[in-house]
Amino acid sequence: MALQTSAEAPVPVGRISRLIGEWIDRLGGVWVEGQITQLSRRPGAGVVFFTLRDPSQEISITVTCYRAVFDQVADVVTEGARVVVHGKPEWYAPRGQLSLRVAEIRPVGVGDLLVRLERLKRSLAAEGLFAAEHKRRLPFLPHRIGLVTGRASAAERDVLENARLRWPAVSFAVRNVAVQGVHAVSQVIEAVRLLDADPAVDVIIVARGGGSVEDLLPFSDERLVRTVAGCVTPVVSAIGHEPDSPLLDLVADVRASTPTDAAKRTVPDVNEELTRVAQLRERARRATEAFVDREERGLVGALSRPAMADPQRMLDDHEARLAEYRQRARQSLGHRLDRAADDLRHTVARVRALSPAATLERGYAVLRRPDGSVVRDAAGVSEGEELRARVAEGELAVVAKGAVAPPA
Structure with a gap:
């Protein structure tokens, strides 16, 4: 109302x-x-x-x-x-x-497409497909390079020409595929799989020139991303120009800004390598010369030392010291032997003084019974008992005639 x-x-x-x-x-x-x-x-x-x-x-x-x-x-x-x-x-x-x-x-329009790509990017990143630890290093000098690109395209020409200018001996296994349209994804996947299965291929380059977001959409396809993630051979992505960034760039082992950049990253420059070799040879020569000069100076310094200038002098010093040691040892041993001889003579004299033989030499005799016991008491000898008398020079057999009184 x-x-x-x-x-x-x-x-x-x-x-x-x-x-x-x-x-x-x-x-x-x-x-x-x-x-x-x-x-x-x-x-x-x-x-x-x-x-x-x-x-x-x-x-x-x-x-x-x-x-x-x-x-x-x-x-x-x-x-x-x-x-x-x-x-x-x-x-x-x-x-x-x-x-x-x-x-x-x-x-x-394109915004909706970018949103879907961003969601796919986050999902694949969460699975770890873009992780840096999964990236493989490119070989220093690949003998054979697999190239997946459009037939007679500028990308193919840029890669081949720049690679051969840098290293003329390099060889390529080129697989021409559709790089846009409904068949692009399946053909690129098949080419990548065939090259990855070829043991002669050292590295794979997937290259395409610039284009709109819709043109580059096949290189963000989930199937292609998972195929590259499962490759054993290192993969280089060279899609579009510097601002372009399909998902293939994130899963590839190396991302090149352009196809020309892919050739530079994959193949070394023969002139640069020759220059580097020459520089290394020069550095090695200078290092060797410096080492020899240093050792020569050390040798000259060693030879200038007194021990090296007159080595006999060192031997003479040692010889004199050795002679002194020998003389000192001889003197010390002589003194010790003299003291030992004196001690021995004194000991012999004491032994002789205490020996029963010395007593016998003074004309005493030791009487013993046949069983070897010594006669100590004349009362213990019976008349007619046979005894042995030990004198200084030999023994005598005697017969007891009886006890006699000691002289007054």
């Missing part, structure tokens, strides 16, 4: 604002297309603000959304991007301001 008003019975502005808000609340959720301007993402804020503008008309609407909603497309949506949003119109009655509370944002 229309609102009944007149000049005599006007409606306050506040009521009109509330009525507009009630009518807008009945609209529910709507899909709106426009261009993002005045994007505001304050650090730490939970809400993102931007203006959605109609490029064909000078009209726009304020949009608010939670940060979690915007973060899902933040990598590909910036100011100026065209998007489709789903939200609910809201009317702020105190200010009479219309806004749109958004719950979903979808990029339009």
